[in-house]
Amino acid sequence: MNKLLIFLVLFGLHSASSYAQKKILFVTSSQSFYGNTKISASNHFQEIVVPYDVFTKAGYTVDFVSPKGGAIPIGYINSSDSIQKKYLYDGLFMDRLKHTRKPTEIIADDYATIFYGGGGAAMFGVAENTNIQNLARQIFANNGVVAAICHGTAGLAYLRDETGKSLYGGKRITGFADKFEDKNEEYYKAFPFAIDQAITNNNGKFVHSNKLGDGFYVVDGRFVTGQDPSSASKMSIEIIKLIENKKIGVEQETVKNLDKVFAEWDNAPTKLGVAAGLIKGNQIIYQKGFGSADLTHKNLVNADTKFQIGTMSKQFTAFAILFLEEKGKLSLTDDVHQYIPQLPDFGHKITIKHLLSQSSGLHDFLALKEIAGWRDKDVFTQKDALNLIFQQKKLDYTPGTKFSQTSSGLILLAEIVKQVTGQTLAAFTQEHIFTPLGMNNTLFHDDNELIIPNVAVSYQVTNNGPKNNPINYSIVGTTNLYTSASDLNRWYLNFENPKVGSKKLIEKLTSPVTLDDGKTTFNPTAGRLLYGQQYLHAERGVPKIWTYGLEGGYASNIFIFPNQKVTSFVLGSNNRYNGGLAMNMAIEVLGDIFPEPPTIDFSKIKTFKTSAQKLDSYSGYYWDNERMTGLSMLVKNDTLRYHVLGNTYENLLVPIAENVFQVVIDGDDVMKVKFHKEGNNLKMIYTSGESDEFTYERYTPKTYSPTDLDEFVGTYYCKALNVSYILDKNEKGLFTSNKNQPNISLSPIQLDLFLSSARNLGGIHFIRDKQQKITAFQINSDKIKNLLFEKILN
Incomplete structure (x- = not known):
């Protein structure tokens, strides 16, 4: 097994399954000619497909960008090479080279590496493109890798940080050295600069091998550069190592801390999972x-x-x-x-x-x-x-x-x-x-x-x-x-x-x-x-x-x-x-990004002085006719409290403004109630955080004697559901059941209105005919309105 395959199996596949891979941004050139000549220029196909093959096999996504976007020229194709042949006849891949993205369409945060591809076209339109420069600067600032191969190193010529200093000052950089160029050819005379001189002018240390085709590349910090196409696979592996080593170093401690969240499962394999x-x-x-x-x-x-x-x-x-x-x-x-x-x-x-x-x-x-x-x-x-x-x-x-x-x-x-x-x-x-x-x-x-x-x-x-x-x-x-x-x-x-x-x-x-x-x-x-x-x-x-x-x-x-x-x-x-x-x-x-504490410290809340007489004025029963829920307010130990009908717990209310109270809870949610009068009616408005307002109106509970309840007793049938409910009474009051439901108690709220102990039955409103005899009831809740049950037996 070759070294590349071993690496992908032992390292690349692990990383692909354990972490989400940031993408690789591959920079190509839109240039079709050498400068202003009629000499055709192109992007080097081998220098594109070999890194692409390595990255995608390791689980990475590669996106292509060019100064103008759209189709790019490609050349230097060797169709007898298996990898080049594979991608040359891959319709989806070739379509991506026809639809490269514009720099303005790229979000730098999405990428772990920016990779400058080579070929003669790379000498033109890339290095001076400020949008591509900004992408490289941002990716590098996010601890990303900057890479270039062969003539692609020309794209690094003007890279500087936000202060104007060279992005790679003092670092070793390689590329296609000027000594290997044919200086007598017209293509060379069209070059805007010599790569090694441009890197040196930007305070980089340009280095090279004296022999082409020996796979020479350089890794210096988070810069990975290759001299010619023979370095493509090796430098791609080095890029992946840098990405993964960085992630592992940063995330190992985080993973340990996340493991602690699940400490209750330590040494407990039979614990429900x-x-x-x-x-x-x-x-x-x-x-x-x-x-x-x-x-x-x-x-x-x-x-x-x-x-x-x-x-x-x-x-x-x-x-x-x-x-x-x-x-x-x-x-x-x-x-x-x-x-x-x-x-x-x-x-x-x-x-x-x-x-x-x-x-x-x-x-x-x-x-x-x-x-x-x-x-x-x-x-x-x-x-x-x-x-x-x-x-x-x-x-x-x-x-x-x-x-x-x-x-x-x-x-x-x-x-x-x-x-x-x-x-x-x-x-x-x-x-x-x-x-x-x-x-x-x-x-x-x-x-x-x-x-x-x-x-x-x-x-x-x-x-x-x-x-x-x-x-x-x-x-x-x-x-x-x-x-x-x-x-x-x-x-x-x-x-x-x-x-x-x-x-x-x-x-x-x-x-x-x-x-x-x-x-x-x-x-x-x-x-x-x-x-x-x-x-x-x-x-x-x-x-x-x-x-x-x-x-x-x-x-x-x-x-x-x-x-x-x-x-x-x-x-x-x-x-x-x-x-x-x-x-x-x-x-x-x-981390510590939250402006509010995990639990509200009610001892630090500024309270509003409210008299005992004022607190008493809020006491009583309240009903939400839209959601069919009720609650009561009561004064205990000089404090206002409420409890939801049907429950046993009470919640303390702290006055924070005129007629406004905050509910005391163990958590960070801000729950408030506000009282206001509409004519002779006292209403209470409840909100939780940024929720809609829920309106409750105070009422006087209706009471029924055991004899009074007799007229509600009977069998009620819902035609829509083909189901019957039998209403009966016991020492606790009215209750109902059907063949599969446990007993459900009905508590009187107002005249002919009862609250069910079953949430989905909500409020039950009885209907009377002109002779005031009960003929039916309707179920109303926050999920159902006016579901009719007709009385079929007394």
């Missing part, structure tokens, strides 16, 4: 697995172990839709009925954008599923989800005028992909997203009977030890994507340098959704909703994009700090929230 990944810039800093993927077979988690990522799957559905929009296959303004005629006509146009922005007015199918009596372990298919959606009789609101947190839109988007492409979402994403990105461990699982290899088992942690916690549904669009740490790293690297989709698509994916007015955004307490179904939320004053997925025993979290280009995630089957692990990883590489 997690896998982690972290990207900084364009580099994968970390990807590892910890613990057990399968307690029965003793399989350990590694970077390729598959985990289900729950609602984190939504971003892939959104990407597929935007990808099809970019290809001209659909428009976000298209009426959904165009693709799904089975969806009832509600008298209003529902667009694809409405589905993406969660402003369609459709009920949430997951809430309907629970209300209809489906159990967690029931087999549940895409058809079942669609049937629940299609049974809706009336929209909750006019599409595009309001937001509601529902998952129905994502189910319909998966169906739209199928109608547009003729492929299921699983098949389409596999062919057009996952395979092109090398995400070989990623798939949408649309068949619950399909056996998935190398997958972490879903477990439920109990007092008696872990139990299997199988997931028996086949829905996609909202969930059911299986992926690995290594694949997610590949996915998020695509956000920085898209291979699938464009920069414009990524920008839209990470931009906020809006209502039809184009201005109003959706800001629940999780943060501002983005088209990628993730949330933008400040972490201690620093913007971050985040989301999570909880499904069965699977628990996944992702935090993206876009300004710092840091992405951190943890996948698990350990039946717990893994956000702390993912955030601790991010903090390790972000």
Whole structure:
């Protein structure tokens, strides 16, 4: 095995799997003639393809730039050479030489090396190009490598730092020495300078071998230069060594500290497993697995172990839709009925954008599923989800005028992909997203009977030890994507340098959704909703994009700090929230960038003096009629406190301004309540960070005697869901149940309005006829409005 192959196997392949490779920027010339002569000039083909071959085999991406961009002249081709022949007949490669990029299109931070190729054309238009000079200066300032081969060294002639000093002052540089030129030829007379003299004039130490073709090259610091084409492969290997040694030196300590985040897995191979990944810039800093993927077979988690990522799957559905929009296959303004005629006509146009922005007015199918009596372990298919959606009789609101947190839109988007492409979402994403990105461990699982290899088992942690916690549904669009740490790293690297989709698509994916007015955004307490179904939320004053997925025993979290280009995630089957692990990883590489502390020190908050009488004026019960939630305010030990109805804990409120209080919590989120009067009504406005305002109005609770409750007792039937609920009473009050639901208590709020202890049942409002007899009730929550149950038996 030759030295190059040994290096690539032992070193290059390791680096490609353990770290994200920054790219190599290859500088070529646009010049077709020697100066103003009619003598043809070109870029040296061998000096391009040999380094390209070495870099790409080591896992690097090579981009080509030229002063003018577009097609460049090539020459010095030896088609009997196997490497040159390979690339000469590689259509995709040759197309890249026809479409080189302009210097103004290049972002220097994306590159670990700038490599100046040779050939007679390299003597013209490159060295004096200030944009290329700036790229070299920035790459070098970022600890990158500057390289040049043969006549390509001419490109270094004027390189200086920002202070005007030579970028390579005192360093040894080689190139095609003037002594080897034929000074009597016309081509030479057209040269703007002699390479060795130009390097010397810029305070470099020009050196050379007295023999051509002996592979002579020089490494001095982060400058790698070669004398002629025979040095191409050797100097390319040296460049890779410099990049990798630099990364290893810088990152070894970071990796050790990241390992400490997962110290609880040390010497505990049977502990339920997690896998982690972290990207900084364009580099994968970390990807590892910890613990057990399968307690029965003793399989350990590694970077390729598959985990289900729950609602984190939504971003892939959104990407597929935007990808099809970019290809001209659909428009976000298209009426959904165009693709799904089975969806009832509600008298209003529902667009694809409405589905993406969660402003369609459709009920949430997951809430309907629970209300209809489906159990967690029931087999549940895409058809079942669609049937629940299609049974809706009336929209909750006019599409595009309001937001509601529902998952129905994502189910319909998966169906739209199928109608547009003729492929299921699983098949389409596999062919057009996952395979092109090398995400070989990623798939949408649309068949619950399909056996998935190398997958972490879903477990439920109990007092008696872990139990299997199988997931028996086949829905996609909202969930059911299986992926690995290594694949997610590949996915998020695509956000920085898209291979699938464009920069414009990524920008839209990470931009906020809006209502039809184009201005109003959706800001629940999780943060501002983005088209990628993730949330933008400040972490201690620093913007971050985040989301999570909880499904069965699977628990996944992702935090993206876009300004710092840091992405951190943890996948698990350990039946717990893994956000702390993912955030601790991010903090390790972000360092001390946060303007706010991790925990609010309430002893340092300036408080507003408020009398006991004023505090008493806020006490009472408050109701949010939009989300159907309630809470109470009470004064205890001269402080105002609140507790959410149905819960036992209380939160202390600290006065910070007139009628304004901050909620005391153990964390960095700033939660506030503000009281104000509208006529005779006292209202309370709640916000969390930059969330929308949630309005609660004070009310006097309705009380019912046991006899009063008799008129509510009976059986109620929902035609849309074909399900019945039996309402009855006991010593605690009114309660309900159906065949698969545990008992659900109903607490009176106002006249004929009760709060359910089950979140998805929300508030239950009873309807009376003209004789004041109860004939039905409606379920209202933040996910469903006016779901009707008619009374069929007393």
